[in-house]
Structure formats: structure tokens, C-alpha cells
Amino acid sequence: MGKIVAAHEQSMTKRYTVAFPEHPARTSDPHYRDFEHYRKTHVDSAVCEFALRRGGDTGECAGGLELHHSHVEFSMQQGVDLKYLEQDFPGISDPDTIGAWVESEENFMFLCSKHHRGHGGIHNASASDYEASHYVHNLIL
Numbered sequence: 001m002g003k004i005v006a007a008h009e010q011s012m013t014k015r016y017t018v019a020f021p022e023h024p025a026r027t028s029d030p031h032y033r034d035f036e037h038y039r040k041t042h043v044d045s046a047v048c049e050f051a052l053r054r055g056g057d058t059g060e061c062a063g064g065l066e067l068h069h070s071h072v073e074f075s076m077q078q079g080v081d082l083k084y085l086e087q088d089f090p091g092i093s094d095p096d097t098i099g100a101w102v103e104s105e106e107n108f109m110f111l112c113s114k115h116h117r118g119h120g121g122i123h124n125a126s127a128s129d130y131e132a133s134h135y136v137h138n139l140i141l
Contacts, residue, residue, distance in 0.1 A: 009141065014126055021079030029074065031103035038108060039067040046110035053134050060138070063113025068122065069102060070109040077102045 026032060046065050051058040071089075072080055077098050086093040092101050101107060115121045120140030122130055133139040 012129075020075050023075050023078045026074060029099070029103075031099050034100070034103040035067065035108075038103075038105060043067075043110070048112040048115055049109040050111060050115040050134065058112075061112040061114060062118070065110045066113055066116045068109050068111050068116050069107055071107050072098075072102050074102055 043065050047056065048058060048061045048065060049068075049070075051061050072085070080098060082093045082095060082098070085098075089101070089106065092098065111122060113121075117123050119125075120130070120133060125133065125140055129140060
């Protein structure tokens, strides 16, 4: 093994463009009431998924719990290639039912606001950095 690199902090900037497919406004989504019902029904007993993966350790959690679309975001559903989604979620290849699936328990997870929308959260950190942050305390400062 070569030289050891001392612990250090390094600023990182990741910039890319996301091509959102055309999608209805969230306010006109007929399944949004399902999202809200699930959130309201489960938020009081929910735990941040980040903390659950750490055995329930909520030490790095902050803010209230928010419901996250874990596999397909609402705004992406019109662009999903159902052939690939069907491989991971058998039975979801019907384009008329994807909206209901997007707003279902199978596509939800609760995250605290820090791990959802915070600078090191699932919506902002790269997938590799977010995943590594489950195992390295305070990885993303």
C-alpha cells in the first residue's frame, strides 16, 4: 500500500442538466391525495430511512420527516421506460397505472429534511456520496 493521505476536507461541485419529461402540475395529479393520505397516516410513527439503515441512530438527523419518492419521482413518471421498471417491479408495465404506483407505499420512504433536501441529502448529494454517508459519520459537511 502506498503513502497514507491524511484526513482532509475537499470542496466538490457537481453540475449536470436533468431533462425532465413533460408532466402534469402536481396540483392536478389525481393520486396526490394518496401521497398526502399516506404521509399523514404514517408520519407520526415513521423514522428517517437514513437512520433506520444505521440501526435507528437518529444522531445526524435534523428537521421534520418528509415523504420521498424512493424510486421514481412524480415529475419523472411520464418518461419512465416501463420495460426497465418492470424488471425491478414486476406488474408495473401498464402505463395507465404508473401514476398510482408512483404514489404508493412501494415508492415511498420517509427522510428527515436534512437527509431529504439538505445539502448532503438524497436530492442534492451524488448517489455515491449519499450512499457512503450511511457508513462515514459527517461525510458531507
